[in-house]
Amino acid sequence: MEINATTLWRDILAVRTKAPLVHNITNYVVMNSTANALLSIGASPVMAHAEEEVIDMVTIAGSLVINIGTLSKAWVAAMHKAMKKAHELQKPIVFDPVGAGATPYRTQTILELIHETPPSIIRGNSSEIKALVEAGIKTKGVDSTESSESAIEAAKHLSQKYGAVICISGATDHILNQEEYVRVENGHPMMTKVTGLGCTATAVVAAFAAINPSMMEATAHGMAAMGIAGEIAAKNVAGPGSLQVNFLDTLYSLSEADVHSHLKICA
Amino acid sequence: MEINATTLWRDILAVRTKAPLVHNITNYVVMNSTANALLSIGASPVMAHAEEEVIDMVTIAGSLVINIGTLSKAWVAAMHKAMKKAHELQKPIVFDPVGAGATPYRTQTILELIHETPPSIIRGNSSEIKALVEAGIKTKGVDSTESSESAIEAAKHLSQKYGAVICISGATDHILNQEEYVRVENGHPMMTKVTGLGCTATAVVAAFAAINPSMMEATAHGMAAMGIAGEIAAKNVAGPGSLQVNFLDTLYSLSEADVHSHLKICA
Amino acid sequence: MEINATTLWRDILAVRTKAPLVHNITNYVVMNSTANALLSIGASPVMAHAEEEVIDMVTIAGSLVINIGTLSKAWVAAMHKAMKKAHELQKPIVFDPVGAGATPYRTQTILELIHETPPSIIRGNSSEIKALVEAGIKTKGVDSTESSESAIEAAKHLSQKYGAVICISGATDHILNQEEYVRVENGHPMMTKVTGLGCTATAVVAAFAAINPSMMEATAHGMAAMGIAGEIAAKNVAGPGSLQVNFLDTLYSLSEADVHSHLKICA
Numbered sequence: 121m122e123i124n125a126t127t128l129w130r131d132i133l134a135v136r137t138k139a140p141l142v143h144n145i146t147n148y149v150v151m152n153s154t155a156n157a158l159l160s161i162g163a164s165p166v167m168a169h170a171e172e173e174v175i176d177m178v179t180i181a182g183s184l185v186i187n188i189g190t191l192s193k194a195w196v197a198a199m200h201k202a203m204k205k206a207h208e209l210q211k212p213i214v215f216d217p218v219g220a221g222a223t224p225y226r227t228q229t230i231l232e233l234i235h236e237t238p239p240s241i242i243r244g245n246s247s248e249i250k251a252l253v254e255a256g257i258k259t260k261g262v263d264s265t266e267s268s269e270s271a272i273e274a275a276k277h278l279s280q281k282y283g284a285v286i287c288i289s290g291a292t293d294h295i296l297n298q299e300e301y302v303r304v305e306n307g308h309p310m311m312t313k314v315t316g317l318g319c320t321a322t323a324v325v326a327a328f329a330a331i332n333p334s335m336m337e338a339t340a341h342g343m344a345a346m347g348i349a350g351e352i353a354a355k356n357v358a359g360p361g362s363l364q365v366n367f368l369d370t371l372y373s374l375s376e377a378d379v380h381s382h383l384k385i386c387a
Numbered sequence: 388m389e390i391n392a393t394t395l396w397r398d399i400l401a402v403r404t405k406a407p408l409v410h411n412i413t414n415y416v417v418m419n420s421t422a423n424a425l426l427s428i429g430a431s432p433v434m435a436h437a438e439e440e441v442i443d444m445v446t447i448a449g450s451l452v453i454n455i456g457t458l459s460k461a462w463v464a465a466m467h468k469a470m471k472k473a474h475e476l477q478k479p480i481v482f483d484p485v486g487a488g489a490t491p492y493r494t495q496t497i498l499e500l501i502h503e504t505p506p507s508i509i510r511g512n513s514s515e516i517k518a519l520v521e522a523g524i525k526t527k528g529v530d531s532t533e534s535s536e537s538a539i540e541a542a543k544h545l546s547q548k549y550g551a552v553i554c555i556s557g558a559t560d561h562i563l564n565q566e567e568y569v570r571v572e573n574g575h576p577m578m579t580k581v582t583g584l585g586c587t588a589t590a591v592v593a594a595f596a597a598i599n600p601s602m603m604e605a606t607a608h609g610m611a612a613m614g615i616a617g618e619i620a621a622k623n624v625a626g627p628g629s630l631q632v633n634f635l636d637t638l639y640s641l642s643e644a645d646v647h648s649h650l651k652i653c654a
Numbered sequence: 655m656e657i658n659a660t661t662l663w664r665d666i667l668a669v670r671t672k673a674p675l676v677h678n679i680t681n682y683v684v685m686n687s688t689a690n691a692l693l694s695i696g697a698s699p700v701m702a703h704a705e706e707e708v709i710d711m712v713t714i715a716g717s718l719v720i721n722i723g724t725l726s727k728a729w730v731a732a733m734h735k736a737m738k739k740a741h742e743l744q745k746p747i748v749f750d751p752v753g754a755g756a757t758p759y760r761t762q763t764i765l766e767l768i769h770e771t772p773p774s775i776i777r778g779n780s781s782e783i784k785a786l787v788e789a790g791i792k793t794k795g796v797d798s799t800e801s802s803e804s805a806i807e808a809a810k811h812l813s814q815k816y817g818a819v820i821c822i823s824g825a826t827d828h829i830l831n832q833e834e835y836v837r838v839e840n841g842h843p844m845m846t847k848v849t850g851l852g853c854t855a856t857a858v859v860a861a862f863a864a865i866n867p868s869m870m871e872a873t874a875h876g877m878a879a880m881g882i883a884g885e886i887a888a889k890n891v892a893g894p895g896s897l898q899v900n901f902l903d904t905l906y907s908l909s910e911a912d913v914h915s916h917l918k919i920c921a
Contacts, residue, residue: 361635368895628902
């Protein structure tokens with residue numbers, strides 16, 4: 121594992137050059153903003169959830185995003201199918217357990233999905249990561265109220281159980297698997313006031329996972345690109361509305377100098 | 388009932404401090420923009436519509452938004468469930484009858500929903516409010532073509548029948564229950580060129596309803612906050628695109644001085 | 655057929671004055687941005703997909719958009735119903751075959767829909783247009799990787815088979831029916847980095863089709879309005895985020911002078 125400004129910039133260029141197709145089965149709230157972020161970073165997004173086509177779609181994709189933000193029965197069936205096929209084809213599956221712990225249905229559905237087909241990467245906030253390990257944890261909706269540090273033990277447990285890279289996002293992003301650990305310190309507090317930037321991070325990680333076989337590197341690179349773009353975009357903005365606009369502009373125009381001067385990573 | 392710049396500012400601070408969880412069962416068009424507006428005003432949005440989880444979700448929420456903009460069968464069943472549970476737990480239900488009168492299915496579905504569980508607050512434009520009272524009224528899609536004044540009699544009737552606060556939004560917002568009446572004169576004509584700002588108003592009202600037990604005060608405060616933010620945001624914008632961005636920035640940064648200098652209310 | 659800056663400006667004014675109701679059965683990703691573009695150009699958008707109401711909705715609409723971007727069974731049934739009713743009432747149907755060729759389900763569903771009820775206009779990128787003619791064509795997701803020229807033969811074939819106007823959009827837009835051919839050269843490369851601007855073009859064409867009985871003129875006017883607005887909007891933007899915002903502002907404020915100085919059409 122090698123993660124630094126040079127490897128990050130190399131992988132940003134690879135995403136821009138290869139424009140990997142990222143297949144998203146994601147929630148209604150973030151479909152538009154996620155697609156725009158994927159286009160801005162240089163990937164090619166597709167959103168498709170019909171049971172009749174998810175297998176064919178994941179077959180031509182470079183990676184698969186599963187985000188359970190606005191669940192319902194038919195979609196869960198499609199998620200199972202797409203995950204199985206991605207696993208069979210050894211394509212990265214990046215899983216976002218939005219609101220885990222908020223309702224029993226949500227937590228149980230997630231556990232069934234990841235138990236049947238272990239994802240390559242799971243990215244959530246601390247409440248969500250903890251809810252997947254401790255039954256009955258109290259979650260307040262979809263926004264986390266706890267520090268990301270508090271979920272590190274739960275993340276280690278999850279990683280061991282599913283063999284996945286776990287990313288706890290927050291002021292600090294903690295990324296780990298069974299042997300390795302990376303901390304990304306980029307980002308800006310106002311990012312929590314733009315809906316779905318967590319979901320966007322998951323999708324951006326999937327773009328990097330489509331072009332780099334190391335899931336640790338892909339996760340760290342994706343989270344760092346998000347954090348750096350958010351940090352630069354937040355300079356001199358008047359609020360979350362302009363942050364969202366600047367964020368896409370910044371992702372699109374991220375330069376080697378931006379990466380080298382802003383990356384705060386501890387590998 | 389007391390509604391003035393001081394009470395409005397007090398309640399804006401309360402929303403920012405308490406960050407109430409607002410559970411939205413709303414339409415696809417506005418999910419993203421509504422969630423962003425709720426975050427900007429300081430609330431915590433959650434969108435969830437699965438029959439399997441709406442009861443649990445509304446149980447942890449501070450208020451419930453029901454918006455029938457993009458109806459279908461499964462969603463209506465979830466709306467019924469969520470409304471019943473909210474009523475049982477005495478949590479405010481804010482109802483948005485989008486496009487009432489446009490099709491018989493829409494009008495009938497709304498009437499069934501509010502007949503079974505009367506909402507705390509109903510917010511619509513004049514065509515929608517009238518369509519809920521007069522059968523066969525001619526509605527042109529989801530945008531109103533009539534003045535808000537023309538629906539006051541219908542609103543009084545609705546309020547009596549369901550015991551709800553009714554808000555007719557438009558150039559002037561008329562807010563009434565069986566005993567009280569308030570008029571809010573804030574806002575800007577260009578707001579009608581941004582999709583879903585009516586739906587957003589409903590959700591913002593729900594944020595205030597989660598922290599103030601007076602539904603009249605909550606409705607007036609929510610509509611006034613929307614109108615003031617829209618008015619300030621519309622200054623010097625080039626069109627609806629920048630209005631939408633500035634609107635979120637302004638909601639986020641609304642100050643005591645903004646409230647005192649802009650509020651145009653007649654209580 | 656007459657298509658030039660004078661006729662384009664005349665039809666922009668007609669859309670602004672008549673504010674035609676455009677009924678969209680479209681995909682989740684673009685609902686918000688499409689509705690905003692329709693409002694900015696001066697039309698009145700409505701999104702409705704319930705089988706129980708699509709017939710009533712299309713009856714009061716000026717035109718119908720069918721966009722299969724995020725397909726599923728229940729929606730396809732509603733599309734069939736709405737298309738049949740629109741055809742019966744002689745209202746323009748504008749069809750967007752998003753991602754045709756990406757999966758067999760997608761291609762087959764499109765062919766079934768347009769075989770049962772031929773649309774008035776089909777707008778797609780070159781891969782999509784070709785996929786509707788040549789079985790087994792290789793499509794990479796929803797973004798086209800080929801020039802629009804390469805699909806002209808396929809477009810002619812489609813036009814003959816279904817009696818529809820075909821628009822192949824790209825750097826150059828090719829618009830044709832069995833007798834006529836128009837080329838629109840407006841637009842900007844960065845428009846491909848904003849999600850759903852193709853879908854938006856389809857909806858804007860539907861706004862023009864609601865006020866001009868010539869489907870060739872409506873398509874050319876719609877595509878030209880999109881291209882001119884995109885071109886003006888792209889001046890001095892920092893990236894796709896601000897392009898999206900400027901694009902709406904520009905559509906809203908498009909002037910006679912803008913149209914006359916920018917239109918690049920070959921009729």
